[in-house]
Amino acid sequence: MAVRRKPQAKKLKFELTKSAIAGIAVITFCLFLWMFLLGVWTGQSLLLPVYEKNGVAAREPGKKIGPLVIRAEKKVVQEAE
Numbered sequence: 001m002a003v004r005r006k007p008q009a010k011k012l013k014f015e016l017t018k019s020a021i022a023g024i025a026v027i028t029f030c031l032f033l034w035m036f037l038l039g040v041w042t043g044q045s046l047l048l049p050v051y052e053k054n055g056v057a058a059r060e061p062g063k064k065i066g067p068l069v070i071r072a073e074k075k076v077v078q079e080a081e
Helices: 018-046
Strands: 051-053 056-058
Touching: none
Parallel strands: none
Antiparallel strands: 051 056
């Protein structure tokens, strides 16, 4: 009686030349560079300072507002004479 053999699964095999590997590396590098630059551009636009004018927030890159300074004032207590 003959023993049944399992059918062998077909293996997928890629064969690439050195120039094909270099081309894939260049394309991958360009994609990563594009994503990096897009992320930097988006981050810069999200991190712009928000300027307030009459209680309304607006993004106006032409105006520069210094740091907010809160000064504490001493109250002078007058003694009753």
